[in-house]
Amino acid sequence: MNKEFLFELLRTGSVSGNEAELEKKIYDYMQDKADQVTVDELGNVTAAVNPSAPFKVLLAGHADEIGLMVTAVGSDGSLMVTKIGGIYTTAYPGHKVRIYTKKGVIYGAVANSREIARNSELKPSDLRIDIGARDREDALKYVELGDTVTFDTDVRELLNDCISGRALDDRLGAFIVMEALAEAKRRGASVGCYAAATTGEETTGNGAYFAASRVRPQIAIAVDVTYTSDNCGISEALTGDIAVGKGPVLCNNPSIHKKVNERLRACARKLDMAVQTEAANGRTGTDGDTMHLTGVGVPFALVSIPLRYMHNPDEVGSLRDVQACIDLLAEFFVSCTADMDLKPF
Ligand SMILES: [Zn+2]
Missing domain, CATH: 3.40.630.10 (Zn peptidases)
Structure with a gap:
């Protein structure tokens, strides 16, 4: 192989x-x-x-x-999303993500807080992605509605021929x-x-x-x-x-x-x-x-x-x-x- x-x-x-x-x-x-x-x-x-x-x-x-898709951009420049496929919404807060834009990959962090972490009913529409944008206008220079998002994880070799990714x-x-x-x-x-x-x-x-x-x-x-x-x-x-x-x-x-x-x-x-x-x-x-x-x-x-x-x-x-x-x-x-x-x- x-x-x-x-x-x-x-x-x-x-x-x-x-x-x-x-x-x-x-x-x-x-x-x-x-x-x-x-x-x-x-x-x-x-x-x-x-x-x-x-x-x-x-x-x-x-x-x-599976992943997420950008549906809207807040006035603060954060991205709002919907789910693509069967995601675990609670796996996203606090995680690094990649946004696949027409200009290439940009990176983000999914907002987290005590309230979010305690919310077991978290919905995809509750997620916010911080890409470091100053405001909506700034974010839309890079991101388009419909851009897709995945976790920013890589493949790793574990023990006994196992891999994670x-x-x-x-x-x-x-x-x-x-x-x-x-x-x-x-x-x-x-x-x-x-x-x-x-x-x-x-x-x-x-x-x-x-x-x-x-x-x-x-x-x-x-x-x-x-x-x-x-x-x-x-x-x-x-x-x-x-x-x-x-x-x-x-x-x-x-x-x-x-x-x-x-x-x-x-x-x-x-x-x-x-x-x-x-x-x-x-x-x-x-x-x-x-x-x-x-x-x-x-x-x-x-x-x-x-x-x-x-x-x-x-x-x-x-x-x-x-x-x-x-x-x-x-x-x-x-x-x-x-x-x-x-x-x-
Ligand atoms: Zn499958």
């Missing part, structure tokens, strides 16, 4: 609707690793191996991240699908292999709709993060016994295709790789749900990366799990044949 490129992605801002800088980096990176690399009107980057093959398998990892959800997934595709090419996969770094997953799911509608795959796999129960995680009853560092997570639910899941399990067995299992109800809350309902309908599965503290300033995941997901998905690409029968009986 190209750790340097992964870290470069994790340092790049890509709030939902504003993914172009990150997508361009993926577009450039994939030029010599795929047979074809395309970008669509939304900015989805889709790389392909064997693009003329009629049987197609599409992997999708979303390139966008902002929005590993789901830039890890976007990285994994591209590395798996590159490996499938090296290993001579025979079917049409596609990897899409999708836009908009955290807000509208529009990227996955555009990508899957255009590729028209026979099989789709969403690669995203999932909650763990190993460290201040959510209840084991909700998510199953899932831990960081213990391998890719496969999901059993009513919409995930059992034969695709079985093939993924067979690939893991072949690689002697441990996989974890989670169970969920009808929807997965990922690009998988969207791709599933494109065209004439697309059988799909979900491969998840275990992640602690999802949607917080510092999420924690494992590079070992990232590599295992790459290996599993490359093996899946290579295992697919054009005569696969996906009917249950």
Whole structure:
């Protein structure tokens, strides 16, 4: 795995609707690793191996991240915001942030006080970002309404191959699908292999709709993060016994295709790789749900990366799990044949 490129992605801002800088980096990176690399009107980057093959398998990892968007500027020059995606509002006060403006990144501090810290009902509209502006006029020289905002955090290496950083959800997934595709090419996969770094997953799911509608795959796999129960995680009853560092997570639910899941399990067995299992109800809350309902309908599965503290300033995941997901998905690409029968009986 190209750790340097992964870290470069994790340092790049890509709030939902504003993914172009990150997508361009993926577009450039994939030029010599795929047979074809395309970008669509939304900015989805889709790389392909064997693009003329009629049987197609599409992997999708979303390139966008959650964040804030500037909605107004106070007379004192402070920025008011709304949320983009599922944020924890109480994680912002006292934190450094980056504002992605047309003139480049500027920095801010989110106002905090005893009253704010005690307010567990804090709403995004209660947040104020101090950029050091003298007044509204001064702030508007730099900032435009609609500019996006993220935590000003960086990727860090922790113990035991763990990393922390902002929005590993789901830039890890976007990285994994591209590395798996590159490996499938090296290993001579025979079917049409596609990897899409999708836009908009955290807000509208529009990227996955555009990508899957255009590729028209026979099989789709969403690669995203999932909650763990190993460290201040959510209840084991909700998510199953899932831990960081213990391998890719496969999901059993009513919409995930059992034969695709079985093939993924067979690939893991072949690689002697441990996989974890989670169970969920009808929807997965990922690009998988969207791709599933494109065209004439697309059988799909979900491969998840275990992640602690999802949607917080510092999420924690494992590079070992990232590599295992790459290996599993490359093996899946290579295992697919054009005569696969996906009917249950
Ligand atoms: Zn995600």
